[in-house]
Amino acid sequence: MKSEFLLQIKDLKASIDNKSIIKGLSLEVKPGEIHAIMGPNGSGKSTLANVLTGRDLVTVTDGSVTFEGRNLLDMSPEERAREGIFLSFQYPIEIPGVSMVNFMKTAINEQRKHRGLEPLSASEFLSQMREKKELVEIDSALTNRSVNEGFSGGEKKKNEIFQMAMLEPRLALLDETDSGLDIDALRIVANGVNKIRSADTSVIVITHYQRLLDYIIPDFVHVMFDGRIVKSAGPELALELEKRGYDWIRKEADIAEESWITDRKL
Amino acid sequence: MENDQDKVLNEVTSGEYKYGFVTDIETEVIPKGLTEDVVRLISAKKQEPEWMLEFRLKAFRHWLTMKMPAWANLKIPEINYQDIIFYAAPRQRPAPGSLSEVDPQLIKTFDKLGIPLEEQKRLTGVAVDAVMDSISVKTTFRETLAELGIIFCSFSEAVREHPSLVQKYLASVVPYTDNFFATLNSAVFSDGSFCYIPKDVRCPMELSTYFRINTSNTGQFERTLLIADEESYVSYLEGCTAPMRDENQLHAAVVEIVAERGAEVKYSTVQNWYPGDRDGKGGILNFVTKRGMCKGDDSKISWTQVETGSAITWKYPSCILRGNNSTGEFYSVAVTNNYQQADTGTKMIHIGKNTKSTIVSKGISAGFGQNSYRGLVKVLGKAEGARNFSQCDSLLLGDKCGAHTFPYIEVDNPSAIVEHEATTSRIGEDQIFYCNQRGISTEDAIGLIVNGYAREVINKLPMEFAVEAQKLLQISLEGSVG
DSSP: OOOSOSEEEEEEEEEETTEEEEEEEEEEEOTTOEEEEEOOTTSSHHHHHHHHHTOTTSEEEEEEEEETTEEGGGSOHHHHHHHTEEEEOSSOOOEEEEEHHHHHHHHHHHHHHHTTOOOOOHHHHHHHHHHHHHHTTOOHHHHTSEETTTOOHHHHHHHHHHHHHHHOOSEEEEESTTTTOOHHHHHHHHHHHHHHOOSSOEEEEEESSSGGGGTSOOSEEEEEETTEEEEEEOTHHHHHHHHHOSHHHHHHTTOOHHHHHTOOOO | OOOHHHHHHHHTOOOOOTTOOOOOOOEEEOOSSOOHHHHHHHHHHTTOOHHHHHHHHHHHHHHTTOOOOOOSSOOOOOOOGGGSBOOEEEOOOSSOOSGGGSOHHHHHHHHHTTOOOSGGGSOTTEEEEEEETTEEEEEOSHHHHHTTTOEEEEHHHHHHHOHHHHHHHTTSSSOTTSOHHHHHHHHHOOOOEEEEEOTTOBOSSEEEEEEEOOSTTBOBOOEEEEEEOTTOEEEEEEEEEOOOOSSEEEEOOEEEEEEOTTOEEEEEEEEOOOOOOTTSOSEEEEEEEEEEEEOSTTOEEEEEEEEOOOSEEEEOOEEEEOSTTOEEEEEEEEEEOTTOEEEEEEEEEEOSTTOEEEEEEEEEEOTTOEEEEEEEEEEOTTOTTOEEEEEEEEEEOSSSOEEEEEEEEEEOOTTOEEEEEEEEEEOOHHHHHHHHHTTOOHHHHHHHHHHHHHHHHHTTSOHHHHHHHHHHHHHHTTTOOO
8 A cells, every 4th residue: 555655653652771762753754855853962863863774772662654655663774775765874984995986886786686676887887976976066086985984074974965866765864964064065965965855755854953954945844852743843943943942842842841851761 | 782683693694614515426545544654655656756755754754753833822622643534535547637537526526616627618717726635636728838838737746747846846945844734744745736837937827726625534735836937927826625524624735835036926825614613613624834935036926815714724824035126925814703713924034135025914803713813024134125014904793703913023134124003993883784774784784894804905816716705705704793
């Protein structure tokens, strides 16, 4: 049964080391939509990204997640990736000795195999590399190096966006992609995202600040507190948060201050 | 927290050794044990001349006075030399000249190992000497090589056909007194390859020896002698496999290389002897002496080894840099998984002026494997302007394995420049997850990372074998990340 939603999260609860982090979260994303998830540190934003990508340090205790109508939680991390879920890591990992070319070629061909396609030929692959490098304005020198090795913070983030452009995901999760970026890098990253967004590609932007949302205009903004989405609205909500901070929402949602700063027990 | 990755990985520790089959072939074996009579018997079986027998007997008598070395960082099970068969040969007509004379079972065996003995089927540009248990089964492309004056044949044949060359060079690099295992080999060696490249000849194809142990309770003691005359060039490769058996089997080989003035020898090994099972039962005990002499000025010897097999590896391919401006190289990847142990490295002995040596050693430890690098860089007093660069890296997978380095540097000439770099790293769970998130399975991620790590060494292998070595690395490490 084909769902109208690309991603459907229902009453999700998840914990890390028996500590409850996500405490009943629901979210629906249709193809082509851009959602922003905002919220203070410790509200569970990155944990949500970990649940969706299948990181095993998070345990899902309740609720369901479906991706194109299929149970996402049953799939291995690599299967989710091959189905089209891409995470732009908050802290991209260095893999010394593995060239970007080799890494990307392996990733793309795994994905193609999953979809029943032949591997790309060397020339097809290289021309795709060239095209996407231009698209996200990444320096050629970076793709000739080992994965993220010795990259600056900004270069690592650009490299994430480059990989996203290469893999053409159905759902891209950007986890604090704006953190540590200067204004030029921010613009390049945002342009990259805007260029790959399409009627088919949905994006979830996880961010603490609104500044990335100046460049990537979301369809919906959700505010997360203490493991739940407490408010959802259009892009204007981001601006309001920027002006007024998070306090008013906390009050509005009637959440005790301690509960989202310190108390993570149920 | 239970780590799923660990669980899954442990389940798929199906890095099954795919060469573990046994060939059912009629084999001639001599009784177990080692005595002077056995040495004489081996020599007689091979119809050797008197001088060869004398050499063996000298070695045997010397061996009786020696003790097994105990300095390596290895736990070696007791070896009962009276419980080993020192000679086993697939029964066939002596010295097969054409393929039709080779037992079809043998042809099938080597086919199964990916070493077809039919010349037209061979990878273009590789000549093979195939050795099973104690004897050479077939050497391919001999006629093509003979046109250039290149001699490539089994060791036994060389003793018969080219006695003056053998007498001149045998034990000139590894004397029969050298060490316990080399001395044992000198007494009982059965076969191996012999190769002579004449002056000014560039060998047009890769030469290769493929060693196969088949019979149980049998030791394999092959001897390889490789001579590169002035201004010649040769690239040589050896590969090895053995059936899976519960008991340990001894392998004690000697390889000697002589490079005359301006000659270059590239010697590559992909060692894949049976490593024992997951609990450390069985496997080959691999005690090998490999040494090259850069005898003439401007000569070069380069060792490349990918060591993934054997329960125990004890091996130090070395270069004696006697000629001025001569060069020695050692590139090594050694993998120990499960309960494998390796103590391996090199010796670079700088004697001549302006001699250069490079050492790149990459150890990979997984499971309960113990991996030691042991290397000596020695610069003698007259080695004006000697240079060495050593790089010694260790990669750990999991937290129950070990990596050790024992570098020795002895310098007696103040103009020498000796550099040593070392690193230790491990494959992190976060690296694996990063790959997973890009659609790459954990096994493939380990393969990518390990091959990336070993790339510098793998790149030194001839092309076809580099691909093999990459696959082998990945298979050897399946199920080993934690």
